[in-house]
Amino acid sequence: MGTLIVLFWIAVALGVAIAAAWGFRALAAALTRGELHRALRDAPLTASFGMMVILIYLVIALLAPVIAPFPERMVVGSQFMPWSSVNWLGTDALGRDMFSRMVYGTRNTVGIAFATTLLAFLIGSVLGLLAATVGGLLDQGLSRLVDVLMAIPSLIFALLLLTIFGTSILTLILVIAVIDSTRVFRLARAVGEGVVVMDYIEAARLRGEGLVYLITREILPNVTAPLVAEFGLRFCFVFLSISALSFLGLGIQPPTADWGSMVRENATLITFGDVTPLLPAGAIALLTVAVNFVVDWQLYRASGLKE
Amino acid sequence: MSTQDVLLSIRDLKIEGKSGDDWLPIVNGVDLTLHRGEVLGLIGESGAGKSTIGLAAMGFARDGCRISGGTIDFDGIDLRRASREQLRRLHGKRIAYVAQSAAASFNPAHRLMEQYCEAPVRHGVMSRSEAERDAVDLYRKIRLPDPEGIGFRYPHQVSGGQLQRAMTAMAMSCRPDLIIFDEPTTALDVTTQIEVLAAIRDIVEQFGTAAIYITHDLAVVAQMADRIKILLRGDEIEEADTREMLAAPKHDYTRSLWAVRAFQRPEQPAPKGAPVVSLRNVSASYGKVPVLDNISFDIHPRRTVAVVGESGSGKSTAARVITGLLPPTRGEVLFEGDALPPDYRKRTREQLRNAQMIYQMADTALNPKLPIRRIIGRPAQMYLGLNGRALTERIRELLHLIELEPDEYIDRLPSELSGGQKQRIGIARALAAEPRFIICDEVTSALDQIVAEGILRLLDRLQGAFDLAYMFITHDLATVRAIADDVVVMQKGRVVEQGPKPEMFAPPHEPYTELLLSSVPEMDPDWLSRLLEERRHKDLPQGAEK
Numbered sequence: 102m103g104t105l106i107v108l109f110w111i112a113v114a115l116g117v118a119i120a121a122a123w124g125f126r127a128l129a130a131a132l133t134r135g136e137l138h139r140a141l142r143d144a145p146l147t148a149s150f151g152m153m154v155i156l157i158y159l160v161i162a163l164l165a166p167v168i169a170p171f172p173e174r175m176v177v178g179s180q181f182m183p184w185s186s187v188n189w190l191g192t193d194a195l196g197r198d199m200f201s202r203m204v205y206g207t208r209n210t211v212g213i214a215f216a217t218t219l220l221a222f223l224i225g226s227v228l229g230l231l232a233a234t235v236g237g238l239l240d241q242g243l244s245r246l247v248d249v250l251m252a253i254p255s256l257i258f259a260l261l262l263l264t265i266f267g268t269s270i271l272t273l274i275l276v277i278a279v280i281d282s283t284r285v286f287r288l289a290r291a292v293g294e295g296v297v298v299m300d301y302i303e304a305a306r307l308r309g310e311g312l313v314y315l316i317t318r319e320i321l322p323n324v325t326a327p328l329v330a331e332f333g334l335r336f337c338f339v340f341l342s343i344s345a346l347s348f349l350g351l352g353i354q355p356p357t358a359d360w361g362s363m364v365r366e367n368a369t370l371i372t373f374g375d376v377t378p379l380l381p382a383g384a385i386a387l388l389t390v391a392v393n394f395v396v397d398w399q400l401y402r403a404s405g406l407k408e
Numbered sequence: 409m410s411t412q413d414v415l416l417s418i419r420d421l422k423i424e425g426k427s428g429d430d431w432l433p434i435v436n437g438v439d440l441t442l443h444r445g446e447v448l449g450l451i452g453e454s455g456a457g458k459s460t461i462g463l464a465a466m467g468f469a470r471d472g473c474r475i476s477g478g479t480i481d482f483d484g485i486d487l488r489r490a491s492r493e494q495l496r497r498l499h500g501k502r503i504a505y506v507a508q509s510a511a512a513s514f515n516p517a518h519r520l521m522e523q524y525c526e527a528p529v530r531h532g533v534m535s536r537s538e539a540e541r542d543a544v545d546l547y548r549k550i551r552l553p554d555p556e557g558i559g560f561r562y563p564h565q566v567s568g569g570q571l572q573r574a575m576t577a578m579a580m581s582c583r584p585d586l587i588i589f590d591e592p593t594t595a596l597d598v599t600t601q602i603e604v605l606a607a608i609r610d611i612v613e614q615f616g617t618a619a620i621y622i623t624h625d626l627a628v629v630a631q632m633a634d635r636i637k638i639l640l641r642g643d644e645i646e647e648a649d650t651r652e653m654l655a656a657p658k659h660d661y662t663r664s665l666w667a668v669r670a671f672q673r674p675e676q677p678a679p680k681g682a683p684v685v686s687l688r689n690v691s692a693s694y695g696k697v698p699v700l701d702n703i704s705f706d707i708h709p710r711r712t713v714a715v716v717g718e719s720g721s722g723k724s725t726a727a728r729v730i731t732g733l734l735p736p737t738r739g740e741v742l743f744e745g746d747a748l749p750p751d752y753r754k755r756t757r758e759q760l761r762n763a764q765m766i767y768q769m770a771d772t773a774l775n776p777k778l779p780i781r782r783i784i785g786r787p788a789q790m791y792l793g794l795n796g797r798a799l800t801e802r803i804r805e806l807l808h809l810i811e812l813e814p815d816e817y818i819d820r821l822p823s824e825l826s827g828g829q830k831q832r833i834g835i836a837r838a839l840a841a842e843p844r845f846i847i848c849d850e851v852t853s854a855l856d857q858i859v860a861e862g863i864l865r866l867l868d869r870l871q872g873a874f875d876l877a878y879m880f881i882t883h884d885l886a887t888v889r890a891i892a893d894d895v896v897v898m899q900k901g902r903v904v905e906q907g908p909k910p911e912m913f914a915p916p917h918e919p920y921t922e923l924l925l926s927s928v929p930e931m932d933p934d935w936l937s938r939l940l941e942e943r944r945h946k947d948l949p950q951g952a953e954k
Contacts, residue, residue: 300773304837307731307752308787309760322777 122150144398151394158388162208169201174356181370184377191377194366199377202358206381209353210360211388213274214340220278221335225285226328230316232286233293244290247283255280256345263351273343273352281339288331292324326399333396337389344385360385415483415585415618416442416465422477423460423469423642434460434473435642444585445616449633449650451626451665453856454827456639458622462588465620466503467495483585500527504579508591510571514563520574521559528581539581546577549614550607568719569600573607580611587612587619593628597718597883598927605631605929606940624856626665627929630654631936638662650933664858671861671890673868675910679708682745684845684877685730685763690739692729699725700736701901705894707845710871712878714892714909716885716924722901723881727847730879731765744844761791764838768850770830774822780807780833781818787840806836810866828859832866839870845877852887864891885928889913897921 126149130142141149161168170189171177175197182192190199232240250258262276296302297320305319346352347361355362360381367378423435435457442448450458460473467487469475480487482503485494499505504527507513514523525539534542540559547555550573563571572592579587592608593601609632612619621632629636630650637647638661646659657663683706692700699722707713715723728734730741732752740747743762749755767773774783781803788794788802804814810832822830831851838846848867852860868891871878882888888895888909895912897905897920905918917925926939 299775300767300769301775303733304765304767304773307733307760307765308790308841309752309755309757310790318778319775323775 122146125149125153147394148398151391154391162211165204165208169204171198171201173205173358205358206360217274217277217339218336221281225282226289229286229289230293233290233297247286250283268351292327296320296323330400333392337392413443415444417481420478424476426472438644442618447619447633449629449636450622452639453858457642462622501531501582502585504584504587506579506589506592510575516563524578533582572604589621602927627931630933676893683708686742688740690736692736699901705896707877709877711893712880713894714880714888715896717898721898723898761841762844764841764843765847766834766838766851770834773834779819784836784840791841810836847879849881
């Protein structure tokens, strides 16, 4: 009987997800025009589900103070209170409102992950394209340096750097960005090298164009598709490594709300059969899946729709 | 011939291709009848639907295309109704296909022999050892060097012409009833082309195989086909026996195809004054491999120097030395009497502006993500400091010059243009710099003849209008005949012979020039047989493949 009920609820969730994705696609297609309209209309349901979830997270992150019933750091009751009409998801180990902290966590975790990914892409793609365009010693130097950095397991390397430089949000962003930029560097350099050998780059060089023009105007437009796809994937990895670091105690520091550390702080509840600590983990998983749906769609578009 | 001899019969074939959300017709109701042992030539410019019909004869439509009407009957089998399984049993065994680029069609990870044996073994025609013996036998028949050993090489270890012949042998492996040749020699230079043509013809005759030979080169099809069918935008224009068609083409379009090779620009006055560009004793090498050996020639204003030679002769390398992409190991390049710095990065903006380049593949020469406005506008903006309205005006003027309507094309992306139009944009980009000298690297070899002729006429007109000097790199002697004033013949990195065109096309020739000249296909259907006969007598080296 128990499994049947679980199966029933899974089916309901799936049905709701599909219906919501379908509705979202119809709405998005109706609100847009031209190229974007066609892209959205032909998007698979998985992609529109992903876009919908990302949009919801974005709204929650932006409107966190409005949505959350309590402030992020306020102790509102005793420890580990059960779900109630006041504290929707109960309270945590210090008696703070769980739901409010989930909402603020969106802002912190997603915001930091986004900033980190952006920085990683800035460093990685600029250096990668530079290496591909200039070649020679610069390319060798940068590539070997990246090889060395990539040889160290990234989580251990991050732990090491964070213990050296201390754990502030800024160092957290910088450390993860530098480590992740090595992966972006490899991709940007590989894609860039495919573009650099084209005749139009030769023509631009012979015209006497400078390095900045070559990279930003001639090469970059031809490498954006794979880079955008990688951005989505990388975002997930960054997200997961921040959560992992927070879980280990070296990421986002208390009392700032963050999904990774919320799992750790309330982990004891799991032994009592309470699912509350798993909700932040679920939020991470949902966003990761959503981003990957969108990335898959973008990858498909970048590879399949060459006109 | 009786109706029982009919091998392939296509009636009212309609094929559509998907464009956005609509299906557009590619082939509108073509009939085709092929008897056993007969070779039919399909001719037309690009977009005529000839390859599409070729594939349809196998019961196959490319991705994004569909066969929407008509019947395809192959020896009593309705290919449109045939199941995948039925088609799979036919393909390779009874119908074979030889693609334009053998290099792209062979799997680079397997040896030739393995790929040869795949079809006969899988179709259960022969055992592996029988197939291997048969392969050596066929390799010998099409006169591949070292027939016992060549099967154990990988595709990249074999030259382009040999690979194309190996592909023909492979198509023959199951002794099919029908082979479809899709432009098998278009990517090859003239001396290599002859080898492949002779091999294909021999083998088709020996086994009595029927063939559909698709090409845009009339002179080639005249050697190969018993009958010729001419297509234009998916419609049949006319069909007749080869000799009849060559002697008396009925349709205007056919006659225009015939006339393409007639373009020849008037002779220019002898050069006056100093040359624009001179190469002085230039030698160059890629790493340790020498590619140019003591090259010297001059290019005068308002004149076109054609640099001729087969692939690997060093003609494109000469262009790289002039543009400064490859600094020479010895010698120098003079521009109007002054030595140019060997490396392009050391050249002044003025020196860069004066020597422009037009590339062979317009697809890779134009940035696919930039609109025409930016592609053409950039040199004008950079060199001449034009901006805003003046720049737009200049771009429109350039588009007018290359005969494209500015309003329609200025904001398009290269992917929204045809091959010939892209090449015109390449020309406009070179012109935008207002240069004295332009290098044209095989600019017409990727285009079909009618489009190519348009480009040649355009280049000729522009030369007159702007006092340009051209260096025209090509392996096609018909192009040389049409546009050149002076000819430089290169072989293996050396200049074999050079001089004004009239001298070069009149005997006596250097042996290599002779070989090149005699290898240009002529419209005469007996040309190939006669030439092969002559060469056998004279015992000239057959081609000059590496």
